[in-house]
Amino acid sequence: MTVDTTGQSALDYLHCRYGKSRLLFRGPRRKLDGPYVAFFGGTETYGKFVEDPFPALIEETTGRRCVNFGCLNAGADLYVNDPTLIDAATRAAVTVVQVMGAQNMSNRFYAVHPRRNDRFLRASSLMKTVFREVDFTEFNFTRHMLSTLNRVSAEKYGMVVEELKSAWVARMQTMLARVPGKVVLLWVRDARTPSRDETHDCLGNDPLFVDEEMVDILRPQLADVVEITPSVAAWRAGTAGMVYSEMEAPAAVEMPGPAVHEEIASALSPVISTLVN
Numbered sequence: 001m002t003v004d005t006t007g008q009s010a011l012d013y014l015h016c017r018y019g020k021s022r023l024l025f026r027g028p029r030r031k032l033d034g035p036y037v038a039f040f041g042g043t044e045t046y047g048k049f050v051e052d053p054f055p056a057l058i059e060e061t062t063g064r065r066c067v068n069f070g071c072l073n074a075g076a077d078l079y080v081n082d083p084t085l086i087d088a089a090t091r092a093a094v095t096v097v098q099v100m101g102a103q104n105m106s107n108r109f110y111a112v113h114p115r116r117n118d119r120f121l122r123a124s125s126l127m128k129t130v131f132r133e134v135d136f137t138e139f140n141f142t143r144h145m146l147s148t149l150n151r152v153s154a155e156k157y158g159m160v161v162e163e164l165k166s167a168w169v170a171r172m173q174t175m176l177a178r179v180p181g182k183v184v185l186l187w188v189r190d191a192r193t194p195s196r197d198e199t200h201d202c203l204g205n206d207p208l209f210v211d212e213e214m215v216d217i218l219r220p221q222l223a224d225v226v227e228i229t230p231s232v233a234a235w236r237a238g239t240a241g242m243v244y245s246e247m248e249a250p251a252a253v254e255m256p257g258p259a260v261h262e263e264i265a266s267a268l269s270p271v272i273s274t275l276v277n
Contacts, residue, residue, distance in 0.1 A: 011049060011243040018069075019084035023115060026053075026068045036065040037272055038089050040079050041098025044188060045070030049242040049252045050261055055096075057265035062273045067092075075104030075117035076171040080178075089179040093276045094223070096268065097175070099187040099215070101208035102168035103142045109160050112142060120145050130156050146203055161209055169214050173221065182223040182275050187215060188256075188264060189229040223275055228267040234259040 014027030026046055030036070039045050039055040045068065047053020052060075059066040069085055071078055079085050079097075089095040104117035109127040113119035123136040134152060139145035150157040176183055190205035219225060237259035244252040256264075 010245040010248065011051065018088060021082050021084035023071055023078070023082065023085075026070065030065065030067045032067065032088055032091060034065070035093040035276060036067050037276060038092035038095045039066060039068050039070055039098075040074075040085070040089065040095060041070045041186070042074040042100045042104075043070070043072050044256055044264075045098045046072055047261065048072065048255050049239070049244045049248065050255075050258055051241075051243060052258070052261070054261040054264040054268065057261060058269050058272055061265060061269040062276070064093075064272060064276050070098070071115075073104065073116060073118035075100050075102075075112065076168065076175060077105045077112065078115060078117050080171055080175045081114060086175075086178050089183075090181065092181060094182045094184060094272060095179055096184045096186050096272075097172075099185060099207045099210055101206050102164040102210060103146055103203075103208045105164070105167055105171055107163050107167040109163055110136075110142070110145070118142055127160075130159065143203065143208075150202060165209050165211075165214060168210065169217050172218055176218065176221040183221065184268070184271055184275070185215065185218065185222050185225045186264070186268060187225065187227045189227065191229050192235060224271050226268055226271055228264055230256065230260040230263050234263050 015024040016027040016029035017024060018029070018032070037058070045053065045055065047056075047068070047070065053068065053070070055066040055068040055070070058064070067088070069088065104112055106112050108124060110123050111121040113121055118141055120139045120142045128136070131149060131152065134148065136145070139148070146157070146160070149160060187210075192205060215225060237257055239252050239257055241258040242252050242255070
């Protein structure tokens with residue numbers, strides 16, 4: 001899910017920093033000593049518009065300190081390339097890594113912003129050669145760019161998708177190799193059917209392009225894999241209990257609400273309790 005971070009929000013996220021990282025995280029700032037659980041992930045882990053995202057709910061349920069390192073629109077690049085976050089995961093009793101889409105990573109075809117991974121920076125020479133008919137200066141976001149490529153040529157777009165899937169596996173393997181402790185992969189599947197008016201984006205649901213085969217490759221490096229498909233009832237609860245301004249309403253409708261976060265927390269909490277001694 002892509003969320004614009006500009007403008008004043010109705011919910012105070014108590015933004016804070018850790019170490020030398022240039023990233024802003026959801027607060028309040030927590031001490032990184034003693035046993036704690038680190039949470040890596042995108043907009044869902046961050047908990048946009050939700051007062052108590054699933055890391056906070058898991059802390060309440062398990063009694064284990066949970067530190068939310070989720071970032072809006074993050075991809076694997078953000079975590080692989082930040083020494084502060086890798087150090088935090090190394091010192092954590094358990095690190096939960098949300099499955100993030102493969103579109104928000106630099107690869108052989110294009111580069112993304114190092115901190116705002118949904119931002120398209122530039123196309124490679126290979127991309128320009130394959131898609132000679134496309135003006136890449138028109139794009140600011142990866143999803144918009146990929147949607148256009150799909151419309152231009154489904155066959156050539158398929159080449160890009162295969163590269164993204166391969167790059168995702170390699171980047172995740174690199175991340176996991178740098179974290180010597182216990183890592184749980186959290187795969188939140190969005191099984192909703194896109195509405196008929198969503199013609200601007202034909203790419204599919206988040207996390208984009210990730211499949212069972214890709215996750216299976218990572219299993220030897222993981223303590224566990226938790227897969228959850230939030231219920232229809234949880235999604236239908238919509239924005240109930242969410243905090244957002246009038247200008248934020250269109251974005252809030254697309255985000256998982258408190259009911260979805262509760263189901264994620266219920267699935268993850270027993271695993272965390274087992275792994276954190």
